[in-house]
Amino acid sequence: MNEVDFDSVRIGFGxxxxxxxxxxxxxxxxxxxxxxxxxxxxxxxxxEAVGQGIRDSGIAREDxxxxxxxxxxxxxxxxxxxxxxxxxxxxxxxxxWMIHWPLPMLGLYAEAYEEMAKLKEEGLVRTLGVSNFLxxxxxxxxxxxxxxxxxxxxxxxxxxxxxxxxxxxKRRGIAIEAWSPLSKGGELLDAEPxxxxxxxxxxxxxxxxxxxxxxxxxxxxxxSTNDERRKQNLEAVTIALTDDxxxxxxxxxxRELGEWDPRxxxxx
Numbered sequence: 001m002n003e004v005d006f007d008s009v010r011i012g013f014g015x016x017x018x019x020x021x022x023x024x025x026x027x028x029x030x031x032x033x034x035x036x037x038x039x040x041x042x043x044x045x046x047x048e049a050v051g052q053g054i055r056d057s058g059i060a061r062e063d064x065x066x067x068x069x070x071x072x073x074x075x076x077x078x079x080x081x082x083x084x085x086x087x088x089x090x091x092x093x094x095x096x097w098m099i100h101w102p103l104p105m106l107g108l109y110a111e112a113y114e115e116m117a118k119l120k121e122e123g124l125v126r127t128l129g130v131s132n133f134l135x136x137x138x139x140x141x142x143x144x145x146x147x148x149x150x151x152x153x154x155x156x157x158x159x160x161x162x163x164x165x166x167x168x169x170k171r172r173g174i175a176i177e178a179w180s181p182l183s184k185g186g187e188l189l190d191a192e193p194x195x196x197x198x199x200x201x202x203x204x205x206x207x208x209x210x211x212x213x214x215x216x217x218x219x220x221x222x223x224s225t226n227d228e229r230r231k232q233n234l235e236a237v238t239i240a241l242t243d244d245x246x247x248x249x250x251x252x253x254x255r256e257l258g259e260w261d262p263r264x265x266x267x268x
Contacts, residue, residue, distance in 0.1 A: 001093070001123055001126050002126065003126060003127045003150060004065055004095055004096055004126055004127040004150065004151075006150065006151055006175035006219065007175075009036070009037050009065070009175075009219055010214060010219065010237040010238070011035070011037070011210070011219060011220055011221075011222060011233060011234060011236075011237045012035070012037035012038070012039050012065075012067070012177065012219060012220070012221040012222070013026075013027070013030040013031075013035040013037065013038050013039065013221070013222065013223065013230075014039045014179070014221040014222060014223035015027065015038065015039060015040045015044060015046055015050055015223060016040075016041065016044045016046075016223065017044065018044075018046055018049070018223070018225070019044075019045060019046045019049060020046075020049050021049070022049075022225065023046040023049035023050055023053060024049040024050070024052040024053035024056060025053065025056075026053065026223075026224075026225050027049075027050050027052075027053025027054060027056075027057070028053045028054075028056045028057045029227060029230065030230055031053075031054065031057035031059050031064065032057055033227070033230045033231055033234060034234050035230075035234065036063065036064055036065055037064075037065040037067060037096075037219075038050060038053075038054065038064060038065065038066055038067065039067045039068075039153075039177075039221050040066075040067070040068045040069075040089075041068055041069035041071065041098075041100055042068065042069060042070065042071045042074065042081060042084070042085055042100075043069065043071040043100060043267070043268075047068060047085055047088035047089050048088040048089070048090075050066075050089065051088060051089035051090040051091065052090070054066065054089075055090065061091065064095075065095040065096060066089060066091060066094055066095050066096070067094070067095060067096035067097075067098070067129075068085050068089065068094055068096075068097060068098075069097070069098045069099065069100035069131055070082075070097065070098065070099050070100060070112060070116070071100050071268060072100065072101055072103045072106065072266075072267065072268030073268045074112075075099075075103065075106055075108035075109060075111070075112040076108055076112070078112050078115035078116055078119070079115065079119060082094070082097065082116075082119055082124060082125070085097075086124070092124075093123060093124050093125060093126060094124070094125050094126070095125075095126045095127060096125075096126065096127045096128075096129055096150075096151065097116060097119075097120075097125045097127075097128055097129070098128075098129040098130050098131045098149075098151070098153060099112060099113060099116070099130045099131065099133070100131050100132070100267075101131065101132050101262060101265055101267055101268075102130070102132065102133055102134075102137040102262055103265075103266060103268065104137070104262075104263060105264075105266060109137060109140070109141070110140045110141050110143070110144040110145065111144070113128070113130070113141045113144070113145055113147070113149075114144055114145045116128055117145060117147055127150045127151070128147070128149055128150060129149045129150050129151035129152065129153065129175075130149045130151075130152050130153075131152065131153040131154070131177075131179075132152075132153070132154055132155070132260075132262040132265070133149070133152050133154075133262065134165065134262050134263070135165070135168050137262065138152075138172065138174075148172055148173065148174065149174060150174065150175060151174060151175040151176070151177055152169055152174050152175075152176060152177070153176075153177035153178070153179055153221065154176065154177070154178065154179070155178070155179055155180055155257070155260055156176070156178035156179075156181060156213070156218055157178070157180060157181055157182060157183040157184075157188060157209070158183070158188050158191070158194065158209060158212060158249050158250065158252045159183055159187075159188050159252055159253065159254060159255050160183075160254060160255055160257070161216070161250060161254070163250075166216070166217070166218070170217065175219065176217065176218045176219065177218065177219045177220075177221055178213055178218040178219065178220045178221060179221050181209065181210065181213055181218070181220035181221065181222060182206055182209050182210075182220075182222070183209075186206070188209070188252065189205040189206060189209070190205070191249075191252055193245070193248035193249045193251070193252060194208050194209060194212075194249055195208075196245070196248070197211070197212075197241055197245040197248075197249065200245070201239055201241070203232075203236065203239060204232060206229075206232070206233070206236070207232055207233070207235065207236035207239065208236075208241070208245075208249075209236075209249070210222070210233060210236035210237055211236050211237065211239040211240070211241050212241060212245075212246060212249045212250075213237070214236075214237040214238075214239075215240070215241050215246045216246065216250070220233075220237070
């Protein structure tokens with residue numbers, strides 16, 4: 001089974017915190033608009049609805065990348081967790097399966113990844129990845145398994161762009177996805193460099209930020225229940241900002257990880 005080619009993916013559709021019919025209809029609309037990567041997680045409690053939305057779209061199974069995540073409470077129940085995700089999604093294999101958070105206080109993430117690799121060998125997973133992992137966590141996984149995850153989904157926006165981590169991930173050949181790519185609450189959209197880029201290209205501030213993501217080599221995972229905004233988000237990653245615009249946006253003041261620090265975050 002071929003690995004997912006992240007070089008061909010420019011953007012993904014996120015589904016948190018949508019549930020039920022809201023999640024199903026949003027996923028169907030996103031696929032119809034042109035999204036090919038659909039992101040969910042066991043912790044989102046919407047895998048069943050996401051699976052329904054994919055089926056309702058009528059898209060061929062091989063034409064959609066279904067990505068879900070192993071929650072912390074399942075680090076010691078890897079096979080059971082995957083079987084449950086497959087059942088809820090209504091599929092025979094997952095395209096991308098990630099560990100959602102390393103949770104180093106549990107000390108199980110490397111062992112969990114080792115078990116995930118066995119399930120990949122059985123053909124139940126195409127590609128293994130992680131989410132919110134730092135180099136120290138990647139080192140531990142490699143030490144135990146000799147494996148390097150294909151992708152790492154991390155918090156990135158212009159106010160927390162984590163250049164050192166991004167450079168390290170690229171050095172290791174790990175694709176980078178960005179969650180909350182517009183910043184939580186969109187508080188950065190009024191920043192002068194973003195507004196200037198938006199005006200120069202006759203686009204929205206959100207599109208300017210997504211174009212910035214494309215320029216720095218990250219795959220933004222975006223969620224919207226608005227048809228026009230879904231289209232705008234898809235268009236945004238095809239827009240080329242100038243080097244000066246990218247530099248100006250990247251020069252915005254940076255904030256701390258706070259409660260989202262992977263060393264201490266304990267979301268299970």
